[in-house]
Amino acid sequence: MKKIHLLIFFLIACNCYLFAQENINLNKFRQLKQELATPNVYRTASGAPGHQYWQQKADYKIDIKLDDKNQRIYGKETISYYNQSPDVLNYLWLQLDQNMRAKDSDTDKTMSFVMKERVSFSQLKRLQNDFDGGFKLDHVKDTQGNDLTATVNKTMMRIDLPEPLNPGESFSFEVKWWYNINNRMTDHGRSGYEYFEDEDNYLYTIAQFYPRMAVYNEVEGWQHKQFLGTGEFTLPFGDFEVHLTVPADHVVGATGELQNADEVLTSEQIKRFEQAKKTTDKPVIIISQADAEQAEKNKSKKEKTWIFKANNVRDFAFASSRKFNWDAMGVKFDNRTVLAMSYYPKEGNPLWEQYSTRVVAHTIKTYSKHTFDYPYPVAISVHTKDIGMEYPMICFNGGRPEKDGTYSERTKYEMIGVIIHEVGHNFFPMIVNSDERQWTWMDEGLNTFTQFLTEQEWEPNYPSRSGRPYTIVPYMKGDKKFISPIMTNSESVWNLGSNAYSKPTVALNILRETVMGRELFDFAYKEYARRWMFKHPTPADFFRTMEDASGVDLDWFWRGWFYTTDHCDISLENVKWYQPNTQNPEIETLLAKKEKEEKISMTDINNKDLTDNTYLASNPAAADFYTTYDPFKVTETDKKQYDRYLSSLSDEEKELVNGNYNFYQLDFKNIGGLVMPIILKFEFTDGSEEIQHIPAEIWRRNNEEVSKVFLFNKQVKQITLDPFLETADTELNNNYWPEKQVPTRFQLYKSRFGSGRSGGSNPMRDAQKKK
Known part of the structure; x- marks a missing residue:
């Protein structure tokens, strides 16, 4: 019996080993089947929404009071939830994102920390967590005032319905709450306040301020994964009416259109506001810096209520301060005009007045070109310090000049870049509404890629941080223990910035420039955006649409770039040079003679003195025919044989033999594991050049080693692999023939104490000092 058990164990072990070996050796060009969900009536194999696709809807009526004295939000909302699914629902789930700031939150509990010799005060302050954050729920009731059973599970809340919610039915309920607003400058976060101590004023950028409906769909059921701080949000679309009560001298920017301008703006401000709608070449100042500075001094004790409405949005955010300058300009889309607007304190000038609204306008126009026309009535950029965060129609952006009004080049371009990025989020994921809680790359990666396109159209040689393949090389060749697949x-995720922003951006740029070409890529990318605008796409929908609309099989690309941590390191291992034997004795004997003369050993060199002292030199009678025979002399017999050979060839064959062709066999090795196209630059001895692109499919039968022969009618002097750095190849020293070493530069420095973010060198300030 024991032998039988051992035999069974051995067979199982062998099967496991063979299965493991099979997985190791699986071809990188196998189709994405088990990785992607099976197509169905909701999501098709083409990547488009199916004929039975559905999604839920949630409408909000919200009343908010901003307590400027105690930095609190008081709110009451009525949510109307529409069950447009085929399922019966017994309960609803809501997101309570502010609860990540509660004292007992999992965010703090799961935050790892290592004590070092140098620890900052802010790091230690985080350990104390003395901020009383999180939603304080007063009640959850139905519209008749009856209490509803509500269970709070950290950052999520379940509401048990008094009766099952059937398909096609809706349910309305009311939630009342309040919470303490966090100091964004010390406690960090996507929203909060910034305090200006010199003048005792606040600037509020407020988001995730109300209990929000979670998404229910056929992919996840309820998406109620806890919010720990990194995975952002996925929300259903709906209509909002929001009443914001703030100090009377505050200016408010928010998601949606202002409904009561005549109640909250002066007649002069309304006049400027209307003028801005008609002006498309430059921003119109609605509230000037002088106006804002006056409001900073005279703090009103009264209140005003600003009313905003927004249709078909997934979220709502607002900004409020008496410090705001406000400008706007129109952006034409056929017969519509969208208002691009900016709100910023004096601390943002002169940089913000010069650039912000212009950048907003440029962004929605350029993104529209690559996706769909921007559908909302406004697009707003709000200036804050060191933050970038997005919401429908409004975003919060950093980029602050020095106190003297000067700024570095880095500050300028980081500001422009962050505005493009955050305004661009209106497209991904505010409209193409992917699940950020699961897949950060679907919004950040796609958006950063489109940001790269938009930056390059802002000015020539814009210094984009992401996009060009070489920018991702340091990350790709790093320690794989600290690198996650994009599909994580x-x-x-380890290193969220590189994983979810930069790597997908580079991958998409390589698809556009090197794998697919711009025409095919741009058509497919736009098709994806149009198919899934105002819907909830998954990664499979993106992958399938890009293939469906382009006619390019990209499974190998998605697998390598998105499902593995492989990197690109293709080595040009060896080059062999061949020339055809022409059979022409006039040519071949000369080559043979030259080859023999070149094969001189050290023995031959040292034996030169023996020439006159050999036996034959002393005994000429020993000579025969071969003593004077010249094997390299062309005879008549040689010529006749060559003529017979030529007569047996076709004209095409004669051309191959006598065309002075050179054959080069190039051997490649895939060291990094990521299959990629092979791009080669050939430089010839006559000074000419030639570029050859070989599709990645060359690796399809052998993922590790391939060889290819190239035919030229001239001689190659230099071969360079990936000459334009198109593939994010991590090792360039093995990309040349003849071998060429690329030096790595290092810098000598002296250690300095102190840290902190800097805006870089500031030639503008230096120039002013010289005056």
Whole structure:
């Protein structure tokens, strides 16, 4: 019996080993089947929404009071939830994102920390967590005033319905709450306040300020994964009516259109506001810096209520301060005019007045070109310090000049870049509404890629941080223990910036420039955006649409770039040079003679003195025919044989033999594991050049080693692999024939104490000092 058990164990072990070996050796060009969900009536194999696709809807009526004295939000909302699914629902789930700031939150509990010799005060302050954050729920009731059973599970809340909610039915309920607003400058976060101590004023950028409906769909059921701080949001679309009560001298920017301008703006401000709608070449100042500075001094004790409405949005955010300058300009889309607007304190000038609204206008026009026309009535950029965060129609952006009004080049371009990025989020994911809680790359990666396109259209040689393949090389060749596949949940990713922003951006740029070409890529990318605008796409929908609309099989690309941590390191291992034997004795004997003369050994060199002292030199009678025979002399017999050979060839064959062709066999090795196209630059001895692109499919039968022969009618002097750095190849020293070493530069420095973010060198300030 024991032998039988051992035999069974051995067979199982062998099967496991063979299965493991099979997985190791799986071809990188196998189709994405088990990785992607099976197509169905909701999501098709082409990547388009199916004929039975559905999604839920949630409408909000919200009343908010901003307590400027105690930095609190008081709110009451009525949510109308529409069950447009085929399922019966017994309960609803809501997101309570502010609860990540509660004292007992999992965000703090799961935050790892290592004590070092140098620890900052802010790091230690985080350990104390003395901020009383999180939603304080007063009640959850139905519209008749009856209490509803509500269970709070950290950052999520379940509401048990008094009766099952059937397909096609709706349910309305009311939630009342309040919470303490966090100091964004010390406690960090996507929203909060910034305090200006010199003048005792606040600037509020407020988001995730109300209990929000979670998404229910056929992919996840309820998406109620806890919010730990990294994985952002996925929300259903709906209509909002929001009443914001703030100090009377505050200016408010928010998602949606202002409904009561005549109640909250002066007649002069309304006049300027209307003028801005008609002006498309430059921003119109609605509230000037002088106006804002006056409001900073005279703090009103009264209140005003600003009313905004927004249709078909997934979220709502607002900004409020008496410090705001406000400008706007129109952006034409056929017969519509969208208002591009900016709100910024004097601390943002002169940089913000010069650039912000212009950048907003440029962004929505350029993104529209690559996706769909911007559908909302406004697009707003709000200036804050060191933050970038997005919401429908409004975003909060950093980029602050020095106190003297000067700024570095880096500050300028980081500001322009962050505005493009955050305004661009209106497209991904505010409209193309992917699940950020699961897949950060679907919004950040696609958006950063489109940001790169938009930056390059802002000015020539714009210094984009991401996009060009070489920018991702340091990350790709790093320690794989600290690199996650792109297809990793956002809360579990190592190095979120590189993983979810930069790597997908580079991958898409390589697709556009090197793998697919701009025409095919741009058509497919736009098709994806149009198919899924105002819907909830998954990664499979993106992958399938890009292939469906382009006619390019990209499974190898998605697998390598998105599902693995492989990197590109293709080595030009060897080059062999061949020339055809022409059979022409006039040519071949000369080559043979030259080859023999070149094969001189050290023995031959040292034996030169023996020439006159050999036996034959002393005994000429020993000579025969071969003593004077010249094997390299062309005879009549040689010529006749060659003529017979030529007569047996076709004209095409004669051309191959006598065309002075050179054959080069190039051997490649895939060291990094990521299959990629092979791009080669050939430089010839006559000074000419030639570029050859070989599709990645060359690796399809052998993922590790391939060889290819090239035919030229001239001689090659130099071969360079990936000459334009198109593939993010991590090792360039093995990309040349003849071998060429690329030096790595290092810098000598002296250690300095102190840290902190700097805006870089500031030639503008230096120039002013010289005056």
